[in-house]
Amino acid sequence: MSGADYCPNTPGEILEMLDSIGVGSIEELFEVIPPELRAGSLGLPKGMSEFETLRRMQGLAEKNSRKLIHFIGGGFYDHFIPSVVNHMAGRAEFYTAYTPYQAECSQGTLQALYEYQTAICALTGMEASNASLYDGGTALAEAALMALRITGRNRLIVDGAVNPFYRQILRTYLKNLQVELVETTPSADGAGREDIRLHVDDGTAAVILQNPNFFGGIDNLADLAERTHGAGALLVATVYPVSLGLVKSPYEMGVDIVSGDGQSLGNPLSFGGPSFGFIATRREYIRSLPGRIVGETVDVEGKRGFVLTLQAREQHIRRHKATSNICSNQSLCALRGLLFLCSIGKRGFAELATLNRDKAEYAKGVLGGVRGISVWNRTPTFNEFTLTLPQDARKVVEKLLSRGIAGGVPLGDWFRGMEQCLVVTVTEKRSREEIDALAENLEDALWS
Amino acid sequence: MELIFEKSVAGRLGVALPDSDVPGSDFLPGNLLRTDPPPLPEVGEPELVRHFTNLSQRNFSVDTNFYPLGSCTMKYNPKVLEEVAALFSGCHPMTALLPGGHIFAQGSLELIYCLGRMLCEITGMDEVAAQPLAGAHGELTGIMIIHAFHKARGNRKHIVIVPDSSHGTNPASAAMMGYEIVTIPTAPYGDMDMNLFRKAMNGEVAAVMMTCPNTLGLFNPHVGEICAIAHEHGALAYYDGANLNAIMGKARPGDMGFDVIHLNLHKTFATPHGGGGPGSGPVGVKKELIPFLPVPRVVKIDDGAYALEQENPLSIGRISGFFGNFAVLARACAYIVLLGREGLVRVSEQAVLNANYLQEKLKKYYDLPYDISCMHECVFSAARQLKQGVHALDIAKFLIDKGFHPPTVYFPLIVKEAMMIEPTETESKANLDAFIAAMIEAAELAEKNPQALMQAPVTMPVKRLDEVKAAREINVCHLLAQGTGHKARD
Amino acid sequence: MDVLYTKEHEWIRIEGSAGVVGITGYAVGQLGDITFVELPSVGKVVKQFDVLCSIESVKAASDIYAPLGGTVVAVNQSLDSRPEIINESAEEKGWLVKIEISDPSGTGRLMERQEYDEYVKGLE
Incomplete structure (x- = not known):
């Protein structure tokens, strides 16, 4: 046939x-x-x-070789996904619908997205979220563009500890927009405070940070928020959502626009996509948000219902004057994020964050105790931390790979002068045995 | 229906997590810690399943309803593609970027590479980059490539030309790269006015963006000439691939003269639209533009293995986190393998046949602004019905009561009271006939009882919604609306 | 009192050296229910026919152009919380901004009421 x-x-x-x-x-x-x-x-x-x-x-698929034990992160994380997420997100009525332009026959998608927006606000403490963006990196770029629009200024200060891929995306997006991009030197003490204080001025649109940062360090950004706001600039932060089960919310720290990647909330690794990007802000900036937003309203009989709202900002109406060109987003992945957060619940989410932190702390102790290895971070960390090895970490990682362990992300390719550094990620899925095995193999790879 | 947040009961537990096998730690100092966990719902799994199952039933979808939403290609998506996507769900993208790590991801890398080769064959382009995460993202990437190309040649072209019938994403994408937009009106023959286009063309123009077939569902026979005129002025020709479903195996954008294209894999290559995404918007280019493609790029190396090129001095840079929406790429790849060379051609033939059948059967009842053979979709106007006070929107709402998802309405903007119908190839004649009957019923009601149309829909969980209230009294977060769960700033 | 009109359906009421600007009833009819007005800041300097501010309805966003060049000296702040005032009273209470006119000669490019009414009739 x-x-x-x-x-x-x-x-x-x-x-x-x-x-x-x-x-x-x-x-x-x-x-x-x-x-x-x-x-x-x-x-x-x-x-x-x-x-x-x-x-x-x-x-x-079989050519993808054997199953590796993941101690790697770098924006995508090997987290547990409850079965109920797949089953509910796989319902054809969600899965094979499209953008809810006709509200009356799309209340399922619309209400779910309104609940998603609420859940993102619950995590971040913010007052308004959109219905999702593409991924964490493009969401940060949209957050930066949003800050440029709100302030009418054209200078951005980006912390050197922001995910290097995200910084590359930012550079790509800003290439032709006459924006000055200042990058600070990465620091083991958290955000590059000295550099930021030096550079932030009345021409600065935003200071852009990552928390926890690419090296795993957590920081209280409140003092930076004060300094940034003092110059009339906005504080933008990209965050790892799972950390928000434990760490103070970006809103409380004084962040104005928060973004991040939602993969860790119920989306499989799938070789890098699809996941979803989230973006949330304070209520006064809601009209500057890019992309689709769902709002609650009533029908002609006063019954509660949901619609796409504030569409006049969008490309299909405003064409070249739109807040962004985004049309399709990552709705289904956002739905998975909502399902994940609801299935695990308020208490479960806090427990999940604690479990990640505890496992990583254990690993930090064990790995930091291996001969010749020291912990690089001088701040608290969440579920990632950076080690300094006695040799180029890239060689060590290659050796670990041949033993079936993706032992961490070596920094030599992306951070000059950090060739011996290795970022190790430990999620709730890694057992004590696996962590101990990483320590043994690391010692072996270094010294035998 | 109640929100999941309103079903929350303090203390109710959800899915259980494993016990910790490591000692506890209190490494985080108080100034970094939350005092309370985020105010997420507390519901049990049975309640959760019922909530979301009930919610899902408040949707129309391709699997439950005919969904002729013009320009969106809402075709049936074969279920086997879901199994294909699941084969790759455990692959960590960072693996391939580790030193020597590409060896561990050969299957995923080969898939991206092969998909690229097949898409090149279908479109007549020389190389494809799969990283863009949706159609509009592909457009932005394409415009960035065009910008980088001109910059490398020292050109300072600052204008992008788009027809007024184009998708809104075209001008929005070009504007994001700082281009000035010049819009060309549509001529009476249903496509960009050639005289006005020729007048607008000059050395300042960086690119012309075309959709072919266009948003009226018409194939522009001048498309080759448009590309040639663009090239004469040193401009590039950009192809918006949203409507590729009409012409697979019949004509290729590369042969028409286009230099840069984007595709919407979720439309043409049958991956579910997910209530608004994820999509996938690969970009295809001609040879001279390959160096400008985004990184990281999958390349075949000397030993036959697949590897990643992470840097290239001319590249526009990185445009997304990793390698694109891989699970969508995997589905599209399997779809092409499944259908093969004859299957894809049959897809376009049946899509065009279905659209022409609808057009022919309905043109007695609705105004057809361009009465010529269409491609994969047809655009009617409700101008005749408007005389009775009935808008395209009213007809759309009536169709909902009849169990059909409405066509795209009010687009393209150049047709008054537009109704854009794209049946796709996966609908049978019987389904089309049922839809035609409902459309005819609507036209008759518009004459006899217009009020009935204006009250529709009456069979849905909600009636027409107050969009003005939604925009004036903004409520986009339940917690904020309730005044709970939000703490004051430090 | 002298009121003049533009082809883009703005009106300007000349009051000495200043002018009060709004949009016409015809424009409101085209836009439908107004949901948001993005007002300029006081002190903004515009040339004739520059974008002055923008108005949103549910399905449209429209730029409003300055009928005459000048400096914005006041804006109708009540529109922030009640944009529907424009629907209720487009040519009175729904005024948008007041500008101090810098170049009165621009009035030559504007229409009187009768001329504007005929212009609108031609559009229908």
Whole structure:
């Protein structure tokens, strides 16, 4: 057979339809395409059955080698996902719908997104969230663009301990916008306070930080918020949502716009996507938020309902004057995030954060005790921390990989002068045995 | 329906976590700690399942309803693709970026590479970058590539031309890169006015952005000429691939002369739209633009293995966290493998046949502003019905009561009271006939009893919603609306 | 009292060296229910036909252009909390801003009421 195509019309029905249209063949419908633009046969293989397709894709998946034990993070985290998340997010009525333009027949998606917005506000302490963005890096870029719009200024100060990929995305987005981007020197003491104090001035739109930062360090940003606001600038922070079960909320620390990646909330690793980006802010900046927002309202009989609101900011109405070009977002992943947060609940979420912190503290003790290794951070950390090894960490990581352990993210490729540093991530999924095994293998890789 | 937050009962536990196998720690100092956990709902799993199952039933979806939402290609998505995506769910993206780590991710990297080759074949481009996370993100990436290309040649072109029938994302994306937008009106023949286009073209123009077939569902026979004129002036031609579903195996944007394209994998290549995403918007380019593609790029190295090129001096840089919405890429790849060369052509043929059948059957009842053979979608106007006070919106709401998701209404902006119908190839004649009957019923009601249309829908959990109230009295967060759970700033 | 109109449906009421600006009833009819007005800050300097502020309804966002060049000296702050005033009284209570006119010669490019009414009739 020539493969499936999911086109149900029979040859008889096709003839009837052609007859109604008044053409002799399907080909006639394509005659509007000039002959010189017509394509020849596609150089692709013949179609396959479902069984053969699955077997072929399984073959590819098997080339992904053996199962690694993950002590790596860098924006994506190996967290537990309750079964109920897959089952509920997999419901076809959520899964095969699209953007809820017709509110009356999309109340399921709309209410879920309103609940998602509320959940993001619960985590961050903020007053308004949108219905999701693409991922953590692009969400930070949108947060930066938002700060530029709100302040009308054109200078950004970015802490050197912000995820290097996020900083690269920021540079890509800002390339042609006449924005000055100042990057501070990364510090083991948390945010680059000296540099920030030196550079923040009345031309600064925002100070951009990550908390916990790329090296795992947690910081109280309150003093920086005060300094930043004193200059009339905004404080923007990208955060790791799981840490918010334990760490003071960005709102309480004085952050104005908070963003982050929602992968760790119920979304599988899936080789980097899809996840979702979140962005939330204080109520006075709600009209500057990019992307879709769901609002509560009532129907003609006064019954509660939900609609896409503040659409006049969006590209389909405002075209080139829109707050962003975003159209499709990551709704389904945001729904997974909501399901994750609701299934684990208020107390469970705090426990999850504590478990991550405790496991990481244990690992920090054990790994920091390996001969020649010291802990780099001088601040508290959450579930990631940075070690200084006695040699280039890249070589050590390669050795660990061959033993089935993704032992951490070496910093040499992204931070000059930090070639011997290794960022280790420990989620709730790592057992004490696995942590002990990492320590043994690390010692072995270094000294034998 | 109550919110999940309103169903919360203090002390009710959700999913259990494993006990800790390490000693506890109190490493975080008080000034970093929360006093209370975030105010998330406290519900049990049975209640949670019931809440979200009930919520889901308040949606129309492709699996439950005909969903001819124009420009969105709401086709059926084969279930086997879900199994394919699950095969890769445990792969950590960082693995491939570790020293020597690409060896451990050969399957994922090969998939991205092969998908790129297949998309090149389908579109006539030379190389594809899969990182953009949605169509609009692909457009932005494409515009960045165009900008980088001109910059490398020392060009200071500052204008991007778009037809007035274009998707709003086109001008919005170009504006994000600082370009000035020049909009060209549509001529009576249903596409960008060639005379006005020629007049607008000059050495300052960096790119012309086209959708083909356009948003009226029409194939522009001048598209080759438009690309040629752009090239004469040193501009590049950009192809918005939102409507590729109409022409697979029939015509290729690369052959038409386009230099940069983006595709919407979630539309053409059958991955579920998820209530608004995730999508995937790969960008395709011609040879001379390859160096400007975003990093990291999957490349085939000497020993036949797949690796990542992480830096390139001409590249626009990084545009997303890792390698794109991989699970969407995996579904699209499997879809192409499943359908193969003949299947994809049949998809376009059946999509075009279905749209023409609808157009023919409905043109007696609704104004058809451009009465020529369409491609994968047709655009009617409710101008005739408006004379009775019935808007396109009223017809849309009536269709909901009939169990059909409405077409896209009020787009494209150039058609008054527009109704844009895209049936897709996966609907049978019987389904189309049922929809046609409902549309005819609406047209008749508009004459006889317009009030009935204006009150629709009446079968949904809610009736028409007050959008003005939503925009004036903004309520986007339940906690804020309740005045709970939010602490004052330090 | 002298009121003049633009092709973009703004009106300006000349009061000595100042002018009060708003949008016409026809414009309000086109926009529908106004949901938000983004007012300029006092002190903003505009040339004739520059963007002065913007008005949002549920399904549209419209830029409002300055009928004459000048400096913004006052804005109608009651629109912040009650944008619907524009729907209720577009040409009186729903005024947007008051500008100190810098170049009165621009009035030559504006229409009198009768001319504007005919212009609107031509649009329908």
